[in-house]
Amino acid sequence: MDLSLLADPVFLAQNIVDGVSRGALYAVYALGFTLIFGVLDIINLAHAATFMWCAFAGWIVMSQLGLPLPAGLAVSMLAGAGVAALLELLAFRPLRREGSDRLSSMISSIGASLIMVSIAEAVFGVNTRRFPDSVLDPRPFFLGGSAGVRVSRAQILTIAAAFLLTLALGLFIRRTRMGKAIRAIAADQSASRLLGIDVDAVVIVTFLVAGALAGAAGILVGLLTNNIVPGMGAQIELRGLAVVILGGMGSIEGAALGGLILGLVETFAIAYLPGGSDIKDAIAFLILLLILLVRPYGILGHRTSDRA
């Protein structure tokens, strides 16, 4: 470890900014993921592939058609919602017939994910794509002079989006009529059906919302990393799971908090540990193992039936 780096306040502040924005991205991704888990007890392993397709949808709109960022974001969120709803219809709804066997729905989502990624590879190839600079000015702001902390517009946008989306999703679930129906289904699906709630319709709405969140994350990752490839889902999939378990499965605020923690830990490991950038992809796994060992229901989760 380079001790001189520890004493450098600008370097520290820079890493906090980078870590928080990276964490904000993970949070937005994990919001949709945890929503589906919390409501349906389903681990949707095709959420990452949805996210990847959204990024490509944004790329088509902004790079190929030359439309501005708001259009890209809108199309990406719509695409995500559509893909997620399709997943529900093809991969999850048929399995809800006889109670939910969580393993079968995981397997069907793995199958769906493999198909989605393979098609993307066939269509887009393996080259890295990026959004054009024209959609968002890539020049960063400097806090404290040109030798100070760099903050890009993409970072500000990501942090703001994570904050607003967490807040909005929380309000939607707690305050709206649809949110109430979603919570009822989360608590007891068959009882909700008896109470006259159209379970299938509410589930579709849940998937639409989760898919739209994947769409937002797809745009943000494109802006932050300039690295859009068919395999990008695989890079965020395990991180999403780690974030969701860290925060407590199904917890919206937990996903935001978990994302923040993972983003900061990864950024600091890269900055301060020798070989940190080599192991950055393993950090999520280590956090996952650790949290399962000490507090499997997560930081904000409740201890329920997590035993075998």
Add this chain to the structure above:
Amino acid sequence: MRRSDLPRILPWAVVLAIVGGDAALCARSPGDLDRFLINAILALSAFATLHARMLSLASAGFMAIGAYTSAILAVKVGLPVALSVPCALLLCGIVALVIGLPVLRLSDVYLAICTLGFGEVVRILIVLLPGLTGGPTGANLSTGFPYDAMRKTSPAMIALFLGLLIYLFWSLSRSKTGRAFRAIRERPEAASTMGIDVVAHRSMAFLLSAIIAGAAGAFYAHSVGSLDNGDFRFTRAVDVLSYAVVGGAGQWFGPLLGAGLLTALPILLRDSLGASIGFLRDFAQLPNILTGLALLLVVVFLPGGLVQSFPRRTMPHAGRGARPGTQSGDVPSVEHAGPGAPSARGETPLLAVRDLSRVFGGVEALRDVSLRLEEGRIYGLIGPNGAGKTTFINLVSGLDSPSSGRIIWQGREIQGRPPHRIARAGLARTYQSMRLFAEMSVLENVIVGHHARIRTNVLTTWLRLPRERAEEAAAREEASRLLAHLGLSELADLAAGTLAYGDQRRVEIARALALRPRLLLLDEPAAGMNEVETERLGRFLIDLKGKGYTLIVVEHHMDLIMGVCDQIVVLNFGRTIAEGTPAEVAGNERVREAYLGRD
């Protein structure tokens, strides 16, 4: 069509087509033989976990560990394959324990989540150790001295190993361990309350799966002769999973069929269609898309995989409810001795519950409930829906842990102990929503109750010693006798899931009795029974009491409760609101208000 010969012929046709197709492909290009054999081994690795209702995506990671370890030991240290492969398997086993132990005591999804990233971490390690592994550029084994010798022996060795594995799974499937795995696969909770240590079985299965995948990796390394960490990507793990899912994890040969089919399919498709549809020839994603489609379609349309369509050993002859149980008015009885007279334990009650509470995320399902059970009596536990009755049963049987309070069984605290130990200590239970092992025969369901008493181990199973067969036969005979006394003999060979509702309830009680318990916890035993059946059940419960059993009966059926119970406890909103004899409880004003009045 159901009655025709087609269902009997079709499975054999499928097997023949797959085996024949694979053999033809291997004959055409003998180099493919290794691949088919290795994929078959991988399929059995996936079977080991899926058969215990675990989803593991670690196969690619363990394959990589096995491949690199064996290759490095062979090439850099110069060990012969006969030593390098076992060393690689040892390492796989150790790693499996390290990542498995924290996860396997949790519910089933966590293993999938945890193993999802495992392969990627192994690949990172491979890249980080370029001196040993060749790093991202890979390792070429052919420069090493022992390589040529190894390559020649490879196919025969792989086939021998596969043969041993098949024998292992075949003999396991016929042992009590195999029965335990089938029980876990169908109903993990019910298996645990039948005295089966689910966590231990799953740990064993995961360990076995890791070692088998490691072996496949080692053979792969010595067969291909060069290694690249790209060989062990996540899609490899998904391929392996698809073998077991498509073939079916209910029987050991299912995954072998799945591997045979899915290994051959892309080759055949490319060969047959590639000539006419040029685009398919260079379509690199075709195998992955096929795998994905196969997973999706099989899970949705054929959840048990290919083997699901095969006839079973115990073919159910009748549809649901087609066969009634004993129609005579005889009260079934239990002949075997039962617990007998109360043990001379002085003042120690059989079961004492003190201030038991259970809070679910802020909601108190149970609050400060205390109870004292004397031996040889029947206790009723009643209350409106949501009163905490099932929570109470779950706590006592160990499926759930209390937030506070103590459960004392024959003088020993048992709260928080795993369910299988509580079951073995003499507490048996049934379930409100029945949890029979639906695909097993009625007789097998009851034999599961003998699990803890059959003293075979892995060794006797693999060697198929006479003692094991004798014990199995004894268990079978005792279970048959129990069924006979309960008037269930006629149903013994039927798949439990095909029985009528009331019969299933009686089989659940038979299964619980097979544990030879002292205390029987019955969660709504009369639900779904008609009046005649309920009355007979009542007499049967009194007969059980006469044999020395102690019972706790949760029921909504007031006639039954009032007719058989010596003592009744009434719960409402998680609290005890009344306790006493049936007459006392029936006359209690608070009970009328909370319960009877609403009925």
